[in-house]
Amino acid sequence: DTEVTQTPKHLVMGMTNKKSLKCEQHMGHRAMYWYKQKAKKPPELMFVYSYEKLSINESVPSRFSPECPNSSLLNLHLHALQPEDSALYLCASSRGGALAEGLGEQFFGPGTRLTVL
Amino acid sequence: AQSVAQPEDQVNVAEGNPLTVKCTYSVSGNPYLFWYVQYPNRGLQFLLKYITGDNLVKGSYGFEAEFNKSQTSFHLKKPSALVSDSALYFCAVSLARSNDYKLSFGAGTTVTVRA
Numbered sequence: 001d002t003e004v005t006q007t008p009k010h011l012v013m014g015m016t017n018k019k020s021l022k023c024e025q026h027m028g029h030r031a032m033y034w035y036k037q038k039a040k041k042p043p044e045l046m047f048v049y050s051y052e053k054l055s056i057n058e059s060v061p062s063r064f065s066p067e068c069p070n071s072s073l074l075n076l077h078l079h080a081l082q083p084e085d086s087a088l089y090l091c092a093s094s095r096g097g098a099l100a101e102g103l104g105e106q107f108f109g110p111g112t113r114l115t116v117l
Numbered sequence: 118a119q120s121v122a123q124p125e126d127q128v129n130v131a132e133g134n135p136l137t138v139k140c141t142y143s144v145s146g147n148p149y150l151f152w153y154v155q156y157p158n159r160g161l162q163f164l165l166k167y168i169t170g171d172n173l174v175k176g177s178y179g180f181e182a183e184f185n186k187s188q189t190s191f192h193l194k195k196p197s198a199l200v201s202d203s204a205l206y207f208c209a210v211s212l213a214r215s216n217d218y219k220l221s222f223g224a225g226t227t228v229t230v231r232a
Contacts, residue, residue: 004160031218042207042222043161056219090160094218104149104168104211104218108160 004109006091012115015081021112023074023091030096031055032074033106034066037088049074050096081116088113119144119210121191123223131231136198138226140191140208149211150191151220152182156204167191178202198230 004025013019023032031050035043048056049068063085065077074091092106121142130136142148149168153161165176172184182193191208208223 006160040205040225040227042225045219048219092161105151105163105166106161106218106220107163108153110160113158 004091004093004107006089006109006112008112009110010113010115012117013078013081014117015083017081018077018079020078021076021089021091021114023076023109024072025093025107025109026072027093027107028071028095029093029107030071031094032068033092033094034074034076035090035092036085037090037111039088043090047076078114081114083116086114086116119148119212119221121150121208121210121221121223123206123208123226125226126224127227127229129229129231130198132200133197136193136195136202136228136230138193138206138208138228140193140223142189142191142208142210144210144212148184148191149218150182150184151209151211152176152180152191152193153207153209153222154204155207155225161207164193198228200230200232203228203230 007022033048034046037043045058046060047066052068063080067075088111090111091109094106124139151166152164155161164180165174167174167184175181180195184191206226209220211218211220
């Protein structure tokens with residue numbers, strides 16, 4: 001299995017709702033990532049988990065809460081979002097280990113298209 | 118700090134003609150460079166990477182890229198473009214950390230291949 005899956009594909013939520021995005025990979029990768037992408041723009045890194053521990057938080061507002069329950073699964077919990085949070089949310093994974101070994105590429109899921117009303 | 122620049126917002130070519138998408142980089146230390154492609158309403162797909170070794174890197178779908186250290190460039194090329202190559206292309210550079218890789222992306226180049 002060489003893919004990253006994300007659910008749901010689309011999500012519409014109000015500013016008072018609580019929802020979660022889910023990401024799963026079964027490639028044995030030990031690093032997992034959340035990105036936010038606006039239309040025609042590059043992805044912006046939000047969070048990195050390495051060996052199930054939060055490694056990077058790019059000063060993301062607390063209304064976004066990541067969780068890594070196990071090495072295959074990554075969640076992003078959403079609460080009290082703003083309309084400007086509407087975007088494509090991408091999950092990615094990478095093998096981990098020394099980059100010089102040539103294992104550094106990230107594999108991306110198809111994304112969740114989030115609309116905040 | 119590392120960064121990449123994609124000087125062209127858009128590239129338009131006719132099908133069958135060569136395609137080049139430009140990327141220049143700025144890093145302290147050895148650059149780890151990547152190209153990704155994104156089709157409409159899809160995630161990013163990995164095309165190729167340069168870590169070390171041969172300056173000409175071959176990747177997926179007939180794409181290749183040439184690493185040029187003196188010009189700090191990593192241009193993506195395809196000898197004969199297809200209409201299906203129309204997409205958004207991102208160059209990226211990685212800062213190697215112990216167990217994960219923080220990618221810095223260029224602004225992206227929209228490629229349109231006309232029939």
